[in-house]
Amino acid sequence: MPGRINSPGDRPAPTAGTKRPGSPAAGKRGLSGDPAGLSASPPGLIDLAASYLFPRRCLFCREVLPASNRHPLCADCLQYYKPGGRICPRCEGFFREQAPCSCPVEQLSLRGLFVIALYDSRWRRLIHDLKYRNRKAVIAPLAAWLAGEITSRGYCSPGLVVPVPLHPAREKERGYNQAALLARHTARYLKAPFRNLLIKDKQTRSQTSISRRERQENVRGTFSCLPGNYTGMTVLLVDDVYSTGSTMKEAASTLGLSGAAVYGAALAYNPYTRVLQGTGFYGGLDKW
Numbered sequence: 292m293p294g295r296i297n298s299p300g301d302r303p304a305p306t307a308g309t310k311r312p313g314s315p316a317a318g319k320r321g322l323s324g325d326p327a328g329l330s331a332s333p334p335g336l337i338d339l340a341a342s343y344l345f346p347r348r349c350l351f352c353r354e355v356l357p358a359s360n361r362h363p364l365c366a367d368c369l370q371y372y373k374p375g376g377r378i379c380p381r382c383e384g385f386f387r388e389q390a391p392c393s394c395p396v397e398q399l400s401l402r403g404l405f406v407i408a409l410y411d412s413r414w415r416r417l418i419h420d421l422k423y424r425n426r427k428a429v430i431a432p433l434a435a436w437l438a439g440e441i442t443s444r445g446y447c448s449p450g451l452v453v454p455v456p457l458h459p460a461r462e463k464e465r466g467y468n469q470a471a472l473l474a475r476h477t478a479r480y481l482k483a484p485f486r487n488l489l490i491k492d493k494q495t496r497s498q499t500s501i502s503r504r505e506r507q508e509n510v511r512g513t514f515s516c517l518p519g520n521y522t523g524m525t526v527l528l529v530d531d532v533y534s535t536g537s538t539m540k541e542a543a544s545t546l547g548l549s550g551a552a553v554y555g556a557a558l559a560y561n562p563y564t565r566v567l568q569g570t571g572f573y574g575g576l577d578k579w
Contacts, residue, residue, distance in 0.1 A: 350429055351413045363432040371413065375406035375560060377446065380536055383562065401543035403554045404533055405446045407437055410561035418531050418558065422469050430469075433558060434476030441481065441527075447554045449527035451486060452478035455542050456514070458491045473558070474529035483527070488549075489542055490515050513538075514545040522550030533557040 347356040349365035356365060364372060378385050380401045381394040396402045408414060420426040441447065454474035462468050471487060478485035493513045526546055530539055533555065543553040 347432070350417055350432060363436060368413065371411075373409040373411065375408045375440075376444070378404040378406065378533070378560060380404050380540065380555070385560075397552075400547045401528070401536070401540045401553055401555050403446070404536070404539070404560075405441055405444070405554070405556045406533060406558065406560040407433075407440060408559050410532060410534075410559035414532075414559045418469075422465070422531070425466070427467070427469075427472060430472045431476055434473055435480050437473070437529075437556060437558065438477050438480035441477075441556060446556075447525055447527060449481060449483045449554070450524040451488075451521070451551075452481065452483050452527045452529060453486060453488045453546065455528060455530040455538060456487065456489045456491045458493070470530045473531060474527075477527075477529055477556070481527075488517050488519075488526075489545060490517070514542050516545050516549055519549055521546075524551050526551040526553050528553050528555045530555070530557045532559050532561055534561040 347358075347360070347363060348354060349356055349368055350363050351368040352365060354365040354367075356363065362369060362372070376386055379392050379394050379396065380403065381396070381399060382392050384392045384394075417426075417429065421429055452474050454468060454471040456462075456471070457465070457468045475485050491513055492515050528539060528543055528546065533539060536555075539555045539557075543555065546553050
């Protein structure tokens with residue numbers, strides 16, 4: 292498939308009704324965002340040596356982290372961290388524990404969204420480094436953090452993890468698709484199969500400099516899906532940043548044609564300030 296990042300570890304997508312490897316409770320052994328907590332076995336000598344030679348570093352400032360840190364952030368950076376949660380893709384209501392809305396999500400192509408954090412200058416720098424400066428070393432800790440939050444908050448138990456694709460020309464230019472790398476590692480921590488099911492057929496202009504309406508038109512009819520029947524299967528659709536949701540909703544709509552129930556996940560949410568201020572569920576950025 293054009294643009295696919297192949298790996299010997301790829302597993303075929305299960306058909307509808309196939310039980311995914313591992314139990315849903317497997318990821319709950321560890322604390323939220325703790326990569327070590329997603330493994331049941333104690334570290335061996337090789338792991339200890341690796342942690343000494345290559346210690347964990349803060350994702351934002353790269354300070355060496357104490358082994359006890361739950362999140363991959365140092366104490367100084369953690370004080371600026373605005374935790375994420377669930378977002379209703381219809382009304383854009385935000386919540387961490389209980390849904391504040393009664394939107395009929397089962398009727399939506401994208402039934403929900405989960406993010407680690409609010410998108411700010413630190414996340415912007417981190418994700419730009421990942422996308423444009425080949426900083427792929429942050430993928431594993433970010434995926435472990437995302438998987439840990441999804442599991443501990445009971446967001447969904449996916450039977451398949453799928454990335455939002457890049458157009459083949461864009462992926463060739465960049466050398467990789469950061470969403471595919473993130474999805475592959477997230478699937479590993481969730482103990483769920485990973486597959487590149489979507490193809491981006493149309494090369495679109497950047498979404499960053501156009502309006503919400505233009506974004507929706509820009510991605511309309513962009514994706515196609517590999518053939519298969521996934522009726523009754525829960526699919527986790529992964530991307531790096533969620534803004535207006537145009538790209539993820541269009542990708543989810545394409546996936547939904549195969550019968551899947553699609554839930555989204557991203558590293559950060561980049562909302563319009565007027566959306567935050569206009570919603571009845573929280574008054575503004577101060578609530579994050």
